[in-house]
Amino acid sequence: MDKIAIKLNSDLTKSEIIQLLALDDFTPVYEAADRVRAASVGDTVHLRAIIEFSNICKRQCIYCGLNRDNEDLPRFRMSHEEIVATAREAVAAGYRTIVLQSGEDPWFTPEKLGAIIEDIKAIKITDIGTNEFVHPAVTISCGEMSEEDYAYLKSKGADRYLLKHETADPEAYSRLHPCGTLENRTNCLKTIHKLGYETGSGFMIGLPGQTLETIAEDLMLLRDIPCQMAGIGPFISNPKTALAGEKNGDPELTRRAVALARLLLPKANLPVTTALSIMTEEEHEQNPFAFGANVVMKKVTPDQYKEAYEIYPADFKPTDIAGDRKELEEIIKSYGRMPL
Numbered sequence: 001m002d003k004i005a006i007k008l009n010s011d012l013t014k015s016e017i018i019q020l021l022a023l024d025d026f027t028p029v030y031e032a033a034d035r036v037r038a039a040s041v042g043d044t045v046h047l048r049a050i051i052e053f054s055n056i057c058k059r060q061c062i063y064c065g066l067n068r069d070n071e072d073l074p075r076f077r078m079s080h081e082e083i084v085a086t087a088r089e090a091v092a093a094g095y096r097t098i099v100l101q102s103g104e105d106p107w108f109t110p111e112k113l114g115a116i117i118e119d120i121k122a123i124k125i126t127d128i129g130t131n132e133f134v135h136p137a138v139t140i141s142c143g144e145m146s147e148e149d150y151a152y153l154k155s156k157g158a159d160r161y162l163l164k165h166e167t168a169d170p171e172a173y174s175r176l177h178p179c180g181t182l183e184n185r186t187n188c189l190k191t192i193h194k195l196g197y198e199t200g201s202g203f204m205i206g207l208p209g210q211t212l213e214t215i216a217e218d219l220m221l222l223r224d225i226p227c228q229m230a231g232i233g234p235f236i237s238n239p240k241t242a243l244a245g246e247k248n249g250d251p252e253l254t255r256r257a258v259a260l261a262r263l264l265l266p267k268a269n270l271p272v273t274t275a276l277s278i279m280t281e282e283e284h285e286q287n288p289f290a291f292g293a294n295v296v297m298k299k300v301t302p303d304q305y306k307e308a309y310e311i312y313p314a315d316f317k318p319t320d321i322a323g324d325r326k327e328l329e330e331i332i333k334s335y336g337r338m339p340l
């Protein structure tokens with residue numbers, strides 16, 4: 001086992017993060033991340049229900065199957081009523097957070113989104129502890145907007161905003177995102193934070209040209225914003241994009257990045273890197289919560305739309321919102337954690 005001379009805390013410098021990412025044996029860092037997780041956010045695992053309500057996107061991110069140049073993809077928009085009905089079903093199944101996710105679809109104006117948020121926020125849940133009514137939290141993940149629009153959605157009740165930066169390397173960012181710049185994305189994240197949203201970003205492991213240095217910069221950007229949520233996942237090549245045939249991201253390096261995110265952002269909400277219900281047996285042998293994560297994101301998008309929300313290829317099981325939730329709760333309990 002490597003002897004780690006680096007202090008494993010939230011002040012890690014860029015060169016220390018790079019040294020840690022390159023360790024032969026990362027076990028001591030995983031153990032430190034798990035200790036920080038236990039002390040900062042406890043044993044609760046938060047389940048989030050994601051509704052992917054439109055796969056129409058004006059952008060051209062070259063890794064994403066939803067980019068506007070992909071003519072093979074059947075496009076859809078859910079109606080206001082369908083979105084709210086799906087949210088109701090998710091809340092009835094036990095979810096306390098609804099994540100509204102879409103491509104950058106100008107048809108969904110801030111007014112339309114605001115009306116959806118209001119209707120979801122009006123759903124009542126009985127709090128198990130106090131027996132009083134509470135309302136679900138709403139997370140928005142709909143891309144870049146003006147400060148005015150972010151503020152409007154906040155005024156309608158949105159609690160959190162998720163906007164992944166994907167890479168903190170400005171050149172790589174421009175290569176991957178012909179429609180945007182890293183500067184603009186970072187400014188959006190700072191605006192979101194300033195407006196009082198619980199702010200989330202995140203990035204991919206394994207993007208072509210990525211180095212340990214850029215991963216360290218990705219992690220430091222999360223701390224600089226500062227983010228309260230961070231989604232870190234492996235790059236998965238989509239055959240219908242310009243990155244078809246590129247190697248997928250390394251799961252071990254992805255877990256390392258999550259563990260380091262826990263050290264840098266002790267109180268952050270960090271999703272597990274794999275959908276638990278589609279984990280292989282071998283992956284189940286490794287406790288997916290042993291690396292610092294405390295959140296599971298679960299798609300509740302209706303079946304008729306789910307397959308068309310293909311950012312990257314995935315296996316699509318039929319959606320059974322209540323049944324899937326129960327299954328996830330059992331998996332989480334089997335690791336000694338408390339699903340919420």
Ligand code: SF4
Pocket residue numbers: 057058059060061064065066067068102103104143311
């Ligand atoms: S990553 Fe988001 S903004 Fe980019 S093409 Fe895909 S859905 Fe659109």
